[in-house]
Amino acid sequence: MKTLRLVLFVSAMLASSIAWSDDAAKIEAGKMLDSMGMETVLGQAIETTLDEEIRQQPNLTPYKGVMLEFFRKYMSYKSLRPELVELYANEFSAAELKEMRTFYETPTGKKAIEKMPVLMSKGSQIGVRRVQENMPELEQMMKDETEKIAKKEKEQEQGKQKKKQTH
Numbered sequence: 001m002k003t004l005r006l007v008l009f010v011s012a013m014l015a016s017s018i019a020w021s022d023d024a025a026k027i028e029a030g031k032m033l034d035s036m037g038m039e040t041v042l043g044q045a046i047e048t049t050l051d052e053e054i055r056q057q058p059n060l061t062p063y064k065g066v067m068l069e070f071f072r073k074y075m076s077y078k079s080l081r082p083e084l085v086e087l088y089a090n091e092f093s094a095a096e097l098k099e100m101r102t103f104y105e106t107p108t109g110k111k112a113i114e115k116m117p118v119l120m121s122k123g124s125q126i127g128v129r130r131v132q133e134n135m136p137e138l139e140q141m142m143k144d145e146t147e148k149i150a151k152k153e154k155e156q157e158q159g160k161q162k163k164k165q166t167h
Contacts, residue, residue: 024094025088025089025090025092025094026086027094028089028098028101029086029087029088029089029097030081030085031097031098032088032097032100032101033084033088035104035105036113037110038077038084039078041116042075042080043072043076044117046068046072046076049121050064050071052121052124052125
């Protein structure tokens, strides 16, 4: 009986410490996201991304206001914060989140946050350009793969026909 009580007590203590650490991580995640100025970062990212999309598809220009309204409703920091807190709390410990927050509060950390939307946009442009520059190679690879698939299917079909003939 004493062993059962001890097991229950230890289990309860472990469960409460796990819950506490989850809560601590969530608190730190919220603090870190807030210290990063995530509201501003997401707002800038929405506008930068939308501007880039409109630049690529000018026919969307008349819809910019509607699209901004939509993205601000569903992609704003306010709407995403609970899920972002959960995401970071699941991936990092409270101590790690505190270290990250400490970094983001430094001048270099603040600069990293400030530059992030531009870097992401430019990084995306690099990726798009790289794919476009090498599109003929991708098209050839896909053509070759289509031929391999067709050949394999033909061989499988021939194998099935041979089986039918032997039965």
